[in-house]
Amino acid sequence: MANKNNKSSNKKNLFSMKNKVVIIFGGAGKLGQEFAKTLSHNGAKVYILDIKKGVKNNKNFFFLKCDVQKNKNIETAFKKIIEKEKKIDTVIYNVYSKPKDYYKDFQNYNLNTWKKVIESNLTGAFLVAQKAVKIFIRKKIQGNIIFLSSTYGVVGPDPGIYLGLNSKKNIYGGKFALNTPASYSSTKTGLIGLARYLATNFGKYKIRANVLSPGGVYDNQEKKFVENYKKKVPLNRMANWSDYNGAILFLASDASKYMTGSNLVIDGGWTAW
Numbered sequence: 001m002a003n004k005n006n007k008s009s010n011k012k013n014l015f016s017m018k019n020k021v022v023i024i025f026g027g028a029g030k031l032g033q034e035f036a037k038t039l040s041h042n043g044a045k046v047y048i049l050d051i052k053k054g055v056k057n058n059k060n061f062f063f064l065k066c067d068v069q070k071n072k073n074i075e076t077a078f079k080k081i082i083e084k085e086k087k088i089d090t091v092i093y094n095v096y097s098k099p100k101d102y103y104k105d106f107q108n109y110n111l112n113t114w115k116k117v118i119e120s121n122l123t124g125a126f127l128v129a130q131k132a133v134k135i136f137i138r139k140k141i142q143g144n145i146i147f148l149s150s151t152y153g154v155v156g157p158d159p160g161i162y163l164g165l166n167s168k169k170n171i172y173g174g175k176f177a178l179n180t181p182a183s184y185s186s187t188k189t190g191l192i193g194l195a196r197y198l199a200t201n202f203g204k205y206k207i208r209a210n211v212l213s214p215g216g217v218y219d220n221q222e223k224k225f226v227e228n229y230k231k232k233v234p235l236n237r238m239a240n241w242s243d244y245n246g247a248i249l250f251l252a253s254d255a256s257k258y259m260t261g262s263n264l265v266i267d268g269g270w271t272a273w
């Protein structure tokens with residue numbers, strides 16, 4: 001059957017976020033703030049939900065404290081935003097947790113650390129998506145869910161790039177040298193599965209769910225690591241914090257309105273070899 005809305009459309013601003021309400025869980029982090037600024041510059045009202053306060057409220061940004069390990073916190077946050085805005089258009093799940101001993105080697109990894117990472121990176125996304133879907137269906141909103149995964153949700157980490165790194169030079173702290181733990185790979189892969197589930201089950205309500213999978217961002221990491229990393233990237237550099245702003249705007253706006261269940265990989269070519 002022909003699609004009755006199959007008309008040519010050249011909307012002036014395909015990427016406009018005007019009148020859209022966006023929530024970013026884990027939005028006070030480094031990428032989260034980039035995303036918040038990009039989306040608000042393009043017209044969105046952005047709510048930043050995080051355990052740490054990294055941003056000041058202004059006319060475009062609103063901060064709400066929320067720990068995604070607490071279901072009640074997530075419920076309250078959604079309730080407050082819906083009461084004020086009457087709608088939510090896009091929900092971004094950007095949370096990334098590095099609990100104590102996060103970088104410990106696989107054979108000795110603590111079960112507690114594993115559970116904490118699963119809870120924050122993946123269970124939180126489930127709880128957030130559950131609440132978002134309920135609201136979207138109840139209010140007949142063609143809602144949009146975006147999860148932040150990683151190249152390590154797509155391919156396994158190359159242990160070679162971490163060889164010989166110095167635990168004292170790990171910029172993220174702790175007793176262990178920089179590496180990508182199994183808890184990260186597993187949760188980031190899980191998010192891709194969760195997005196596919198949401199896409200196939202809730203597409204009938206015109207609800208969309210997609211994933212953005214970035215490559216590593218230069219964060220002043222140990223020099224040896226940065227050199228090893230660059231060799232794996234066809235574009236021969238780590239990402240800048242702003243390199244994913246175009247992608248988040250594409251996914252959050254109507255520019256991606258026919259996209260669901262997909263994973264947008266932006267990694268300088270890391271996964272192209």
Ligand SMILES: NC(=O)c1ccc[n+]([C@@H]2O[C@H](COP(=O)([O-])OP(=O)(O)OC[C@H]3O[C@@H](n4cnc5c(N)ncnc54)[C@H](O)[C@@H]3O)[C@@H](O)[C@H]2O)c1
Binds near residue numbers: 095
């Ligand atoms: N930085 C990179 O190189 C990179 C590469 C690939 C993917 N990513 C992904 O991008 C996302 C953002 O990364 P980032 O580098 O900006 O990280 P970040 O650590 O700066 O931001 C993560 C945010 O999550 C928040 N958070 C942690 N636990 C929470 C909880 N229980 N409840 C609420 N908020 C919580 C933190 O406070 C922080 O603000 C992550 O999902 C990460 O996996 C990052």
